[in-house]
Amino acid sequence: MLYLEILGNLPEMARDEVKAMLELAGGEIVSQDYLFLKINADERAFSYLDRLGLAHEYGMLMVEADSVEELLDKAREVEWPIRGTFKVDTETMANCRHSVLDLPRKLGAVIHAQGFKVNLSRPDTLVRVYCGERLYTGIRLRFFDPKDFEKRKAHHRPFFRPISLHPRVSRALVNLTKARRELLDPMMGAGGILMEAGLLGLRVYGVDIRQEMVEGAEMNLRHYGIRDYVLKLGDATRLEELFDKKFEAVATDPPYGTSATLAGRKRDELYQKVLESIYEVLEDGGRLAIAFPTSFDGKAEAERIGFKTLGRYYQRVHKSLERYFYVFEKE
CATH class of the missing domain: 3.40.50.150 (Vaccinia Virus protein VP39)
Structure with missing residues (x-):
């Protein structure tokens, strides 16, 4: 399962752009939480998702939960596919309904306990947490740098x-x-x-x-x-x-x-x-x-x-x- 964050200036157009690319790739949008899309697709979709214009990033969806406690419990059971060092970064969307102020530290401790090293300045892997109606955690695979456009x-x-x-x-x-x-x-x-x-x-x-x-x-x-x-x-x-x-x-x-x-x-x-x-x-x-x-x-x-x-x-x-x-x- 993948996640994808679309841009907020033309959100309906951005969602349909993703939908069009997934139709070519054989995937589909499963659900949407504000600007966060949950996507049923595998690595065959990457070349199509890499084409996107109205997207911020996409990655591998690891955990979704209805509370901070549930997210941390599930995170302890996950085998994190982290290469090198890591950092946890939180995206608090406009519809966030959870208290996530201390979540990066808590989730970082869970992942660190599996033997991975933290690097807050130049991590090899970025672990992303999205807060909306629900909580989602994933590994960023692609960031669409605005400078490229x-x-x-x-x-x-x-x-x-x-x-x-x-x-x-x-x-x-x-x-x-x-x-x-x-x-x-x-x-x-x-x-x-x-x-x-x-x-x-x-x-x-x-x-x-x-x-x-x-x-x-x-x-x-x-x-x-x-x-x-x-x-x-x-x-x-x-x-x-x-x-x-x-x-x-x-x-x-x-x-x-x-x-x-x-x-x-x-x-x-x-x-x-x-x-x-x-x-x-x-x-x-x-x-x-x-x-x-x-x-x-x-x-x-x-x-x-x-x-x-x-x-x-x-x-x-x-x-x-x-x-x-x-x-x-x-x-």
Whole structure:
């Protein structure tokens, strides 16, 4: 059994990202306690969980209990798979209903009694305790360092545009499509979504109506070591004319604003035509992850075309931009 801690800024989207990866790995979410997920999966899931964008960490779940006393009793019966030295660290979630102030010391003493050495400054193994409605203890296997994503934010790229999704969100959109081979972004802009897909080893395809974006996206992809890509100058409403193939997955973040960024077209009409165009080039059973401002009813328009809605997640960016991220499937 595994545990996984998701991030709290888009929790429903984060949970569904985990669910999508577990569907590929043959695992499932068993239960949720605030931001803590209990997962039925084994080491075959690691390569998929390592793809996550909206996660904090995952690890091996060792003990779960309804009280501190029960946790300590169970911990005495566990054979702890600790390599080298260890440290106990507590995560007190917003719904914590237990007194855990002294728990790291008490649990550390239990584990130390099995012959393991404590190192509070640079431990080889981190034992994590989560306090929510229940108590959980596990061994951390993977920490998703925020610096890995921060270094790919817009202002760090060689081709810079200030309006761009956070790399974590871009990564989540890719994963929500369940892409395993390839991904198309038909309104790629500076290529942020393609960067995240390419770093996962996917073959990426991008389209933009502006030549400077095509050149800039290629500059960004190459800067981050991505070489398996096809970028085209073209219209996202006429994708069938650009490609003689259908795609496994599509993810995109359309422009929201001015007539300049929309190539002089009315926004809602553009969105409708883009959805229709994506539908035509998507494989049956393929998924689309896309963002729209809340003023546009993406669900109704997509379902009118023939998509099935799998998810919708609200995000307030600032006072003049509120949006939904959608996940659709072509039936």
